[in-house]
Amino acid sequence: MEGDKRFRELIDRSFVEEVSEGERQLIHDHIRDCDGCKRYLELTARTIRGLREFTFTSEPDSNAQVREILAHHTETMRQHNVQFKVWAAFAVALSMSIVGSALVYQVAKLLTVPMHFDTAQVQAGVLVFWLLPSFCSALRLLAAPGENRGIA
Amino acid sequence: MTLNTTAETETAKIARGLRERDMELLADLVERCQHRLVRYLLYLTGRREYAEDLAQETWIRVLQRGSQYNGRQRFDPWLFAIARNLAIDYLRKKRKAVATVSLPNDRDAMLLLPSSDPSPFEAAARSEDAMRLAGRLQILPPLYREALLLRFQEDLSLAEMAQVLGAPTTTVTSRIYRGLAALRSAFEEGDSHGG
Numbered sequence: 001m002e003g004d005k006r007f008r009e010l011i012d013r014s015f016v017e018e019v020s021e022g023e024r025q026l027i028h029d030h031i032r033d034c035d036g037c038k039r040y041l042e043l044t045a046r047t048i049r050g051l052r053e054f055t056f057t058s059e060p061d062s063n064a065q066v067r068e069i070l071a072h073h074t075e076t077m078r079q080h081n082v083q084f085k086v087w088a089a090f091a092v093a094l095s096m097s098i099v100g101s102a103l104v105y106q107v108a109k110l111l112t113v114p115m116h117f118d119t120a121q122v123q124a125g126v127l128v129f130w131l132l133p134s135f136c137s138a139l140r141l142l143a144a145p146g147e148n149r150g151i152a
Numbered sequence: 153m154t155l156n157t158t159a160e161t162e163t164a165k166i167a168r169g170l171r172e173r174d175m176e177l178l179a180d181l182v183e184r185c186q187h188r189l190v191r192y193l194l195y196l197t198g199r200r201e202y203a204e205d206l207a208q209e210t211w212i213r214v215l216q217r218g219s220q221y222n223g224r225q226r227f228d229p230w231l232f233a234i235a236r237n238l239a240i241d242y243l244r245k246k247r248k249a250v251a252t253v254s255l256p257n258d259r260d261a262m263l264l265l266p267s268s269d270p271s272p273f274e275a276a277a278r279s280e281d282a283m284r285l286a287g288r289l290q291i292l293p294p295l296y297r298e299a300l301l302l303r304f305q306e307d308l309s310l311a312e313m314a315q316v317l318g319a320p321t322t323t324v325t326s327r328i329y330r331g332l333a334a335l336r337s338a339f340e341e342g343d344s345h346g347g
Contacts, residue, residue: 016303016328017310047335050281051304054273056191059204066182066211073212074173 004037011041015048086142093138101131167223173215182211185231188306192232195301196239196294200272206242210235229312232302236316281339288338296331303328 007030013019014027031038059065108122117125169177189210193203213234221230271290277283289297302308302316310321317324 012329012332015332016325043336043339044332046281046339047285047332048304050279050285051300051335053279053282054276054286054305055278056187056194056272056276058187058190062190062204062207063182063186066186066208067179069208070178070182070211070215071175073215074175077173077216 004034007034007037008040011037011044015044089141090138093141094135097131097134097138100134101126104130163225163227164223166227167221170214170218170221173218178211178215181214181227185228186211188228189231189235192298192301192306193235193239194272195289195297196236197243198271198290198294198297202239202242206235206239209238209242213238225315226312228306229308229315232306232308232316233318236298284338285335288335292331292334296327296334299324299327300331300335 007027010019010023010027014024027037027041031041105122105126108117108126109119111117112119112122166177166181168174186207189207190203193206193210194200197203197206210231214231217234221227271286273286273289274283277286299313299317302313303310308316310324313324314321317327
């Protein structure tokens with residue numbers, strides 16, 4: 001009985017995993033004399049054959065539906081990508097505008113004395129001729145239509 | 153050797169196409185795999201409508217995470233692994249919605265619960281033996297059903313199955329043996345007077 005159990009495990013294994021030629025021969029020799037194990041082997045083979053005899057039909061338009069959904073998602077993802085690029089470009093332009101204006105202000109302050117300007121004039125000049133134009137350029141990135149927006 | 157090289161080229165092509173979100177390649181993959189994907193999800197969930205919905209979700213995930221496919225292994229196991237994770241999450245949400253008892257923590261435990269829903273297996277049985285197995289398949293825990301499908305219908309290797317199931321090969325083989333034992337008994341009982 002214990003021997004049969006071992007053989008049945010070997011039979012199972014022969015259907016699921018690799019078994020050696022020697023083990024295969026062992027099964028073959030054993031089932032010649034053991035009706036119980038022979039039947040076990042037949043039932044296992046029949047079960048596996050039966051499992052292969054299921055045919056599932058898919059919905060006729062299932063593939064087309066999936067393709068349509070994928071096309072829609074691809075378009076949505078592309079749009080999100082463009083939006084992300086636009087905001088990234090705006091963020092970069094805005095920081096460049098602020099940092100650039102600060103630098104220009106520092107340089108202009110140095111020229112205050114030799115050029116006989118007062119601080120308020122320098123501040124107004126930087127604001128009107130540097131900060132506002134660069135800030136407007138950054139804003140234009142957001143306002144430009146579709147594909148022309150962003151760094152791309 | 154030639155076959156291996158061809159297979160590598162094919163998977164590398166798929167990996168590149170997925171990275172680039174190539175719609176033509178995706179359409180081709182859908183054409184080739186959708187039927188099998190639905191069948192796999194049907195074995196897993198036991199419900200046709202779940203399977204169709206989850207198959208769509210799986211393809212969306214493939215589109216979103218295509219860059220994670222490295223092209224070094226076959227595409228099918230990777231696809232099935234995505235589908236499996238989605239199915240488990242989906243079933244967990246579904247059962248959370250109807251159950252008041254706490255759920256098991258183990259992800260696989262979700263698949264141990266047999267489905268009480270009507271079986272699509274009888275409709276798919278194409279022989280008398282398959283019809284006999286259909287009743288058993290219906291009550292068989294999906295975890296075992298899944299293992300049997302992947303081995304005997306999808307012909308995945310044990311290593312590929314381990315990748316899909318996220319389990320060691322010893323666990324995989326044990327599930328196959330248990331599933332086989334449960335199904336074999338359908339014939340044993342039916343033919344008991346003959347044995």
